[in-house]
Amino acid sequence: MDLLGGGLDSLVGQSFIPSPVPATSAPSPTPAVVSSGLNDLFDLSMRIGMVPGGYVAPKAVWLPAVKAKSLEISGIFTHHQGHIYMEMTFTNKSLQHMTDFAIQFNNNRFGVIPSTPLAIPTPLVPNQSIDGSLLLNTLGPFMKIEPLNNLQVAVKNNTDVFYFSCLIPLNVLFVEDSKMECQVFLAIWKDIPNENELQFQIKGCHLNADTVFSKLQNNNVDTIAKTNVEGQDILYQSLKLTNGIWILAKLCSPARKPQLHVVAKCRAPNVSQYIFQVYNSVLKN
Structure with a gap:
């Protein structure tokens, strides 16, 4: 199944220029061609210490x-x-x-x-x-x-x-090479149909954006970008399974609220429902 092809070419000429992405390998580095202020949005300069060890479900x-x-x-x-x-x-x-x-x-x-x-x-x-x-x-x-x-x-x-x-547990099937360029992330996100989108809430989660970043990064969920809109931290993330399926996610952390809002998109929509289980388990442990 070609999870990322067939549609990216149509986005050329818009505010960003995507690069071809292989279906089963990580995207090749490409120069960022992002306008309308998106360079600031995708300036991920944070360098956060890793939490030792990924999440392990109880025996x-x-x-x-x-x-x-x-x-x-x-x-x-x-x-x-x-x-x-x-x-x-x-x-x-x-x-x-x-x-x-x-x-x-x-x-x-x-x-x-x-x-x-x-x-x-x-x-x-x-x-x-x-x-x-x-x-x-x-x-x-x-x-x-x-x-x-x-x-x-x-x-x-x-x-x-x-x-x-x-x-x-699906997080043990996440591979290390899930990083992609920001303009490729944007192109794929837009190209995946809206009906493939899944939204869910993680309630009772008191973590700040930096801790969320570290916990997920340590489970091979790569944060492509971080921004703050009206006091709400937003993380744009990508992850890839061992069978080559990519999942893109946008995680919002409302200010002063013990909950997280996650939007996941994937070419194989039946996979997205399992992402909630991973995010919920990783972030609450």
């Missing part, structure tokens, strides 16, 4: 022991230095040793597969818990599935094969 029990002959698996997903990990805890609640562990994923929306075999020190003796970290990549086959971040997993040991599903 969840993915496979209860009652459904897996006394094997319990809990876990989380993390993103660190460009790599995605599936961090799991295996607990043996049976009266026998467990050995010969292996794992396999069903085809999914993002082509997520293990990069290495599952390495669990065995035997896993009764009442013992062992932590394991599985490196993942997105080079596997794609398949349409709902919800789009659903991952179906099969785990084998010496007793049987067990199945479970879990949700990959």
Whole structure:
């Protein structure tokens, strides 16, 4: 799917000149050609210290022991230095040793597969818990599935094969190269149909614009520009998923109000609804 093409050429000759943007790679640097005061709007001079570590969802029990002959698996997903990990805890609640562990994923929306075999020190003796970290990549086959971040997993040991599903927090699927030039951002924003726009409120959020910038930047959401209109801070942001889909966002922080207003636009409108979950989780933790 060409997410950014077919329409940018028609914008040439307006107050800015967009550059061609590949569908699956970051835009090439282009000289800014912005008039009508937009140079000031897109002068992002702030340099804010990064918050250490991206957001990690709480650990969840993915496979209860009652459904897996006394094997319990809990876990989380993390993103660190460009790599995605599936961090799991295996607990043996049976009266026998467990050995010969292996794992396999069903085809999914993002082509997520293990990069290495599952390495669990065995035997896993009764009442013992062992932590394991599985490196993942997105080079596997794609398949349409709902919800789009659903991952179906099969785990084998010496007793049987067990199945479970879990949700990959979408922020671990954000890539590092989502920065784009301001005039390209403007062109794409205008070119995406209004019916693809999704608006939502994040209530009970007492963060200033600098903290919002840092939290989102640390989860690979790039801020293209920052401005202030009548006391309201506005951030223009871009992010890209591992399957090449871009999402653009405008985040408004009303003065003296504990809430944020976010407008998201994407060529694949069904993706935008998941952005609320990411923004809400990242900014409230």
